[in-house]
Amino acid sequence: MQHMNNIVLIGFMGSGKSSVGKLLAEQTHRTYIDLDQKIEEDTGDTIPNxxxxxxxxxxxxxxxxxxxxxxxxxxxxxxxxxxxxxxxxNHDVLKEHGPVIYLHASFEEISARLEDDESRPLWSKPEVERKNLLEKRLPVYKECADELVNTDHKSINDVVNEIESLIKS
Ligand SMILES: Nc1ncnc2c1ncn2[C@@H]1O[C@H](COP(=O)(O)OP(=O)(O)OP(=O)(O)O)[C@@H](O)[C@H]1O
Ligand SMILES: O=C(O)C1=C[C@@H](O)[C@@H](O)[C@H](O)C1
Ligand SMILES: [Mg+2]
Structure with a gap:
């Protein structure tokens, strides 16, 4: 059975899952869980390591x-x-946890957001590989999601408000 009072955020690196998730949890009085953060806490090591x-x-x-x-x-x-x-x-597990929201962002927008980022091993790859990875994953994010929110040219606050409207409707 799907847990309706959870909200699950998926999307490419830099789409804003962590930034949006933190604020969304605060505004909707939910507990915030970040899988990357949890893995780093459990292992006591960084993702690049x-x-x-x-x-x-x-x-x-x-x-x-x-x-x-x-x-x-x-x-x-x-x-x-x-x-x-x-x-x-993981696909069925995601859906079981709650409604899945896909945060979409274009390659150009992600590149601007992650300029100089060194904390994401797969973002350190050559541009063509990063582009291919996004292209490959795009249909899979859509397939796994109940809702899509395009985050291009929107502030973190705008995205949070859009998700809040979606889960109320
Ligand atoms: N809507 C937005 N507008 C402007 N900047 C944004 C927006 N969303 C995220 N950012 C910025 O992009 C960077 C990456 O965001 P964030 O860490 O939330 O991405 P993520 O989706 O969690 O990535 P990852 O998959 O690697 O965990 C941060 O510096 C954040 O401030
Ligand atoms: O897109 C990916 O494969 C990754 C994204 C980050 O959130 C981290 O989970 C890690 O850097 C791998
Ligand atoms: Mg994150």
Whole structure:
């Protein structure tokens, strides 16, 4: 059964899942959970180091475990990592946690937001690989989502308000 008082945010790196999630949780009196943050807390290490030491596969395994472990949580906003849709087995788990909102952003907008970012191993790849990754994931985000919110040219506050309207309707 879907937990309707959770809200799950998915989307590419830099789409705003963490920034929007934090504010949305505050404004709607929910508990904020960030899967990337949870993985870093559990391992006591940074995401770039986890990628270095365990490879992307090791990180994905941890990500799935952390996602599954949330199954009893209620009244939360769950901000996922950008690659949560990479494993098909996560798709049903996402939907079980609550309504899934896909935060969309264009490659240009993401590039502006993540200029000089070094905390995301997959964003450090050459531009063509980053573009291909976004193109590859786009249909998968859409497939996994109940709602899509385009965040281009919108402030974090605008996006939060749009999600609030969607969950009320
Ligand atoms: N709507 C927005 N307008 C302007 N800047 C934004 C917006 N959303 C996010 N940002 C900025 O983009 C950067 C990345 O945002 P954030 O960390 O929330 O992305 P994310 O989706 O959680 O990424 P990841 O998948 O890597 O966790 C931050 O500096 C944030 O302030
Ligand atoms: O898009 C991705 O694959 C990632 C996004 C981040 O949130 C982190 O989960 C990590 O850097 C991988
Ligand atoms: Mg984040």
């Amino acid at each position: 986890i990628f270095k030491n365990e490879g992307e596969e090791g990180f994905r395994k941890r990500e799935t475990e952390v996602l599954r472990a949330l199954s009893s949580r209620e009244g939360t906003v769950i901000s996922t990592g950008g690659g949560i849709v990479e494993r098909k087995e």
